[in-house]
Amino acid sequence: MVIMGSGGGVDAAMATEGGVGEFRDLDRPRLRKSGSAAEGALPDGSPEDDGGAPVADVRGRMDSGDAAVEPANFAGDNGGIAEIRETRGDRARGEVDIKFTYRPSVPAHRRVMESPLSSDAIFKQSHAGLFNLCIVVLIAVNSRLIIENLMKYGWLIRTGFWFSSRSLRDWPLFMCCLTLPIFPLAAFLVEKLVQRKWISEPVVILLHIVITSTEVLYPVLVTLRCDSAFLSGVTLMLFTCIVWLKLVSYAHTNYDMRTLSKSGDKANSEVSYVVNLKSLAYFMVAPTLCYQPTYPRSPCIRKGWVARQFAKLIIFTGLMGFIIEQYINPIVRNSKHPLKGDLLYAIERVLKLSVPNLYVWLCMFYCFFHLWLNILAELLRFGDRGFYKDWWNAKSVGEYWKMWNMPVHKWMVRHLYFPCLRHRIPKVSAFVIAFLVSAVFHELCIAVPCRVFKLWAFIGIMFQVPLVFITNYLQEKFGSMVGNMVFWFIFCIFGQPMCVLLYYHDLMNRKGQAS
Structure with a gap:
């Protein structure tokens, strides 16, 4: 032995x-x-x-x-x-x-050790047990909320939550959405004309400004004139913003390729200005906002994988509808305007709304950025699937905006931030301009379908600018966890529930149904 x-x-x-x-x-x-x-x-x-x-x-x-x-x-x-x-x-x-x-003379303490939960050692330990505890607590707490909600309100899910007889009245918005491809075709014709040198560069810029401006104003006017459902209006405005961003990228990229091809610089000799309708059509449906003539492509389409992702998309979309109808709607309907009344009551309503709102927001992110964009990329064999990064680990608000929506972030960097720097605009000013453009489009996507122009979404986005500097300071002063916690609190516990209550009550006041 x-x-x-x-x-x-x-x-x-x-x-x-x-x-x-x-x-x-x-x-x-x-x-x-x-x-x-x-x-x-x-x-x-x-x-x-x-x-x-x-x-x-x-x-x-x-x-x-x-x-x-x-x-x-x-x-x-x-x-x-x-x-x-x-x-x-x-x-x-x-x-x-x-x-x-074990002899008493043997030393029991032989090395310097940190406690497992100390600040220097906490990230070196496994927290699987605490993670399991959080899951158990979440299940217990949410089970109680489900039972309490059912006992108080009963079953609130209506038949035909997403589509009903009222949805038939939204046909103008649907037709408007179908006509949006006219604007990319117009941009293509402009590029063809300048390629053949039939129009000058200033005329090209003017025509692209007219095309992109009309592409935004036309859906806005249609939405405001039709008494459509909120969901239909939001869908149309999202498509409008996406097409606008793609048109700007298409015009800006072609302008840059023309400039480089004319410069005669050997370093840019590989850049060739070619106008191709097929590349434009692929770009308009591809899960990206940045135009380029060719993209990295995946070898094949995994049909079984696509089917599984579609099944997940249906499940989580239904889950979002269930949470909205069963939990968010009763809380919002039984609330008062958060800026008019008792402060403690408003805080209680915001905190009660924060949990279901967080679930809907996470489901929305998972459905759109992970499931839908990956499904679209797989069907089009689009190779770059980096639609988001680990934004949940963001150490500051600035890091969150750089990681959570990579298509928009790449567009902002490529077509707004660095062009501002090349025109000798200071970094801080370019940073504020990027947030200003983002705030305008957030306001369009929410205020236009609600027909309420109180600028709550605009103010909420612009409020991120000082938060970026505050959380950067907190990160440097106290470490990464402080900035991460501030980010979660501002976005999920306070910011989004507050915006939901503000827009709901302003919408009810507009309709003359104030509670």
């Missing part, structure tokens, strides 16, 4: 007299590390236990037919003796008596 220690190896002999097997230390000459946990090593490969003493692995098997002695980790240091005795009766019952003698 051989006793191998993870901190040192010792050979031992087994004497069987009177049915008693004794493992005794014969010598302790050399150190030999154990190769794996199966040989008795600690899980982390450390040669020491909590007290720092060397660990040995006892492994033995009796004569043929006898029960095996299970491996056991024990500390044996200078003067420490480990003995395993097994009687025939114990062997018959499968029991082993392990006696360990």
Whole structure:
């Protein structure tokens, strides 16, 4: 029998007299590390236990037919003796008596160690148990909320939540959405004309300004003139904003390629200005906002994978509808305007709305940025699937805006921020301009379908500018967790629920149905 220690190896002999097997230390000459946990090593490969003493692995098997002695980790240091005795009766019952003698003279504290929850060691530890606890708590809390909601309001899901007889009245918005491809065709004709040198560069710029401006104003006027559902209006305005961003990228990129092709610079000799309708059509349906003649392509379409993602999309879309109808609507209807009335009552309503609103927001992100964009990329064999980064780990508000929506972030950097810097605009001013454009489009997507122009969405986005500098300071001063917590609080606990209440009550006041 051989006793191998993870901190040192010792050979031992087994004497069987009177049915008693004794493992005794014969010598302790050399150190030999154990190769794996199966040989008795600690899980982390450390040669020491909590007290720092060397660990040995006892492994033995009796004569043929006898029960095996299970491996056991024990500390044996200078003067420490480990003995395993097994009687025939114990062997018959499968029991082993392990006696360990740990001498008082052996030091119990041998190295500098941080507590697992200290600030220096917390990110070096595994938090799987705490993560499981959070899941259990979430299940328990939300189960209570589900039961409480059902007891108070009953089943609120209406038949035909997404589509109803009222949806038929939204046909002008649907027709407007179908006519949006006219504007990319107009932009293509302008590029064809300038390629053949039939129009000058200033005329090209003027025509593109007219095309992009009309593309935005036309859907806005249609939405305002039709008494359409909020969901239909939001969908049309989202398509409008996407097409506008693509048109700007198309015009700006072609202008840049024309400039580089005329410059005669050898470094840019590979840039060729070619107007191709096929490349424009692919760009208009591709999951990107930045135009380029060619894109990296994936080798094939995984049909089974697409089917699974579609199934997930249907499930999570239904989940969003369930949360909105069953939880958010009753809370909002039973609330008052947060800026008119008791402050504590407004805080209670915002906090109560924050949980279901957070679930809807996360479902929306997962459905659109992960499921839908990946489905579209797979069907078009679009290779670059970096639609988002790990924004949930954002250390500041600025990092969040750089990571959560990569198509818009790349467009902002490519067609707005760096062009501002090339025109000698200061970085801070370029940064504010980027947020200003984002705030305008957020306001269009929400205020126009609601027909309420109180600029709540615009103010909410512009409020991010000072928050970027505040959270950057907090990150440098106190570490990453402070900025991350401020980001979660501002977005999910306070900001979004507050905007929901503000727009709802302003909409009700506009309709003359104020609570």
